[in-house]
Amino acid sequence: MNYPGKGLVEGLAVTARNFVGSYFYKDRLTTVQYPEERIQTPENSRTFPFLVFDESPDKPRCTACKICEVECPPKCIYIVMDRDDKGKPLQRPKAFDIDISVCMQCQICVEVCPFESIKMDNDYEKSKYGRFNDLVQRLPDLLKSNDYYRQIKPVKAAEVDAKLKAEAEAKAAKKAAAVAAAAAKAAATPPAGSAT
Amino acid sequence: MIDEGLKSELQKQGVFVVSTEWLYNWGRKSSIWPLQFGLACCAIEMIAAAAARYDLARFGAEVFRATPRQADLMIVAGTVTKKMAPQVVRLFNQMPEPKYVIAMGACAISGGPFKDGYNVLKGVDRYIPVDVHIPGCPPRPEALLHAIITLQEKITGQHIDQTRWYDATATTEFPIPVCGEHDLLPAANPEVWQPPKDYRDVTNEESTKKS
Numbered sequence: 126m127n128y129p130g131k132g133l134v135e136g137l138a139v140t141a142r143n144f145v146g147s148y149f150y151k152d153r154l155t156t157v158q159y160p161e162e163r164i165q166t167p168e169n170s171r172t173f174p175f176l177v178f179d180e181s182p183d184k185p186r187c188t189a190c191k192i193c194e195v196e197c198p199p200k201c202i203y204i205v206m207d208r209d210d211k212g213k214p215l216q217r218p219k220a221f222d223i224d225i226s227v228c229m230q231c232q233i234c235v236e237v238c239p240f241e242s243i244k245m246d247n248d249y250e251k252s253k254y255g256r257f258n259d260l261v262q263r264l265p266d267l268l269k270s271n272d273y274y275r276q277i278k279p280v281k282a283a284e285v286d287a288k289l290k291a292e293a294e295a296k297a298a299k300k301a302a303a304v305a306a307a308a309a310k311a312a313a314t315p316p317a318g319s320a321t
Numbered sequence: 322m323i324d325e326g327l328k329s330e331l332q333k334q335g336v337f338v339v340s341t342e343w344l345y346n347w348g349r350k351s352s353i354w355p356l357q358f359g360l361a362c363c364a365i366e367m368i369a370a371a372a373a374r375y376d377l378a379r380f381g382a383e384v385f386r387a388t389p390r391q392a393d394l395m396i397v398a399g400t401v402t403k404k405m406a407p408q409v410v411r412l413f414n415q416m417p418e419p420k421y422v423i424a425m426g427a428c429a430i431s432g433g434p435f436k437d438g439y440n441v442l443k444g445v446d447r448y449i450p451v452d453v454h455i456p457g458c459p460p461r462p463e464a465l466l467h468a469i470i471t472l473q474e475k476i477t478g479q480h481i482d483q484t485r486w487y488d489a490t491a492t493t494e495f496p497i498p499v500c501g502e503h504d505l506l507p508a509a510n511p512e513v514w515q516p517p518k519d520y521r522d523v524t525n526e527e528s529t530k531k532s
Contacts, residue, residue, distance in 0.1 A: 156376045159466045172457065199427075199434040226430040229458035249461045252468040254475065256430060256446060256454050257517055 168278050171245035173225045174234055176267045177274050185268055186242035189218040193234035193243055201227035202234065221267060225251060226260040241285050247277055342481050349393070349419065350381075350476040353469065356392035356412065357385035361399025363426035363459040370462035380469050389415040394472070396465075397451075400428035400435060401442040403505050410448045410497045418486030418493060421476075423468050424451045427458045434458070447509040449495055 146153035157164055178185045189206035207219035234243050246269070253259035275282040328338050339347075359367055371377045371385065386392040389412045401409055413422065424445050427433030432443035445451060452475060455468045485491045492512060498505040 155373045156379075157374055158379070159375060159463055160470065163463065172461075199436065224431075225456040226454065227427055227433055227436065228456065229427055229434045231458075249457065249464045250467045251457070252453050252455050252464065252471045254453060254471070256424075256444070256451070260430070260454060260456055 166247050168280055170247050171230055171232060172249050173228055173230065173246050173251070173262070174223060174243050174267075175246045175269045176221065176264075177242055177244055177271050178268050179271050182265075182268045185217060186240050187218050187221065188216040188240055188242070189214075189221075190239070192237050192239065196233050196237045198231060198233060199227045199229055201225070218264060221264045223262045223267060224260065225262055226256055241289060244274055244278075345481060346477050346479060350473040352384075353380070353382045353394045353421070353472065353476075354384045354386050354392050355382060355394040355396050356389055356416065357387045358412070359398045360401060360405060360409075361426075361428065363398035363429070366459045366462050367396055367398045367425065367465060370465045375462040375466060377466070377469070380466065380473070382469055389413075390417065392416050393419065394421045394423065395449075396423045396425055397429040397445045398425040400433070401445050403440055403442055403500065406442045406445075406448060406505060407497050407499065409445065410495055413449045414494050414497070419484065421452045421472055422449055423453045423455065423465075423472065425455045425465060425468070426460060427456060430454050430456065442505070447514045448498060449510075450513050 143153050176185050176187050189204050191204050191206075194200075194202045194204050201224040203220065203222040203224075204218050205220040207215040207217050209215055230245070232245055235245055251260075271282070271286075275286075323338055323340075331338055359365075369375060371383060377383045382394070389395075393416070395409075395413055395416065397409065413420070422445070424430045428435060428441065429445050430451075432438075432441050435441035436443050442448075453468045453472050455464050457464055460468075481487070486493070495513065496507070496510060498507060498510075500506075
């Protein structure tokens with residue numbers, strides 16, 4: 126049945142249902158009182174990248190390979206590799222800056238990182254008065270512990286931990302096998318040498 | 322000036338003593354009316370922030386004015402193209418003092434992913450003074466609410482005798498750029514746009530100092 130003003134009546138009925146319902150049902154109260162309460166963000170939600178370290182901030186997982194710097198579409202990452210006095214690379218960053226005023230949260234740096242070092246944070250409260258110094262995140266601001274990563278993204282962190290553990294075990298097994306092979310070779314060589 | 326102890330003592334008795342400045346700032350910070358315009362996808366987040374779940378009205382900032390003459394706050398939500406930039410500056414000029422600007426999202430702050438393009442302004446702060454920057458692409462509605470709270474803190478900290486809008490010598494009109502042959506003319510307003518010389522060097526030195 127159609128009559129003039131049907132849409133208006135239906136619309137007002139929805140409003141009335143929500144208004145009256147809000148006195149009886151909690152889920153009709155849609156407003157989240159933001160600074161006091163927050164919406165639980167899904168695990169895959171992301172804001173800006175940070176760097177993971179395992180034991181101490183002196184030893185980040187990052188090896189300053191600069192793959193993320195090259196891959197970053199808006200070019201907001203800037204890395205300088207640390208070197209010792211003789212100029213030998215130390216495989217850790219001396220400077221690692223992310224300009225979050227340019228970062229577009231695309232997660233490509235995370236996907237290309239071979240060392241599981243750079244991960245996406247989910248902290249969105251980054252409003253600042255200044256643009257240049259306030260919005261450039263430097264190495265000390267970026268370094269966060271693996272425990273923090275486990276806390277914000279439990280499922281993904283468990284996957285990453287398992288993967289790193291398997292890799293470490295495989296590496297150790299390979300090393301042990303190589304040592305065993307070398308020992309066997311050493312044991313086998315003297316008779317072979319004496320034969321020739 | 323009344324001392325803090327006496328003030329809190331009076332407050333317990335039900336007498337509220339405040340300074341004119343506090344009242345003035347309280348009034349301004351509780352009714353920041355934004356200008357109703359959006360430029361790109363960040364505007365969708367701005368609309369979400371004004372709708373029921375996030376409810377910008379709780380901060381007194383829900384009245385999106387469709388005219389710059391009634392607005393206090395310009396939320397530059399989205400990519401400012403070089404074609405749009407003169408209009409943005411013109412709207413800002415038409416707003417009455419005291420006026421504030423929030424640059425919302427990577428594009429408004431710095432050009433974001435389009436900063437190497439030919440047609441996008443590399444940050445709205447080249448022409449107008451920005452008070453609060455919200456990084457993100459786009460920022461969540463909560464991030465906009467956080468920026469409003471940050472702006473309210475800034476307003477609370479201002480002093481009547483030092484404000485720009487009672488200073489007769491201060492600039493209130495910002496020159497509107499013109500579309501030139503290759504770029505906007507002028508490319509930036511030197512009064513507003515004062516970047517550090519080479520901020521990569523600066524950041525590098527500072528980060529080595531820190532570490």
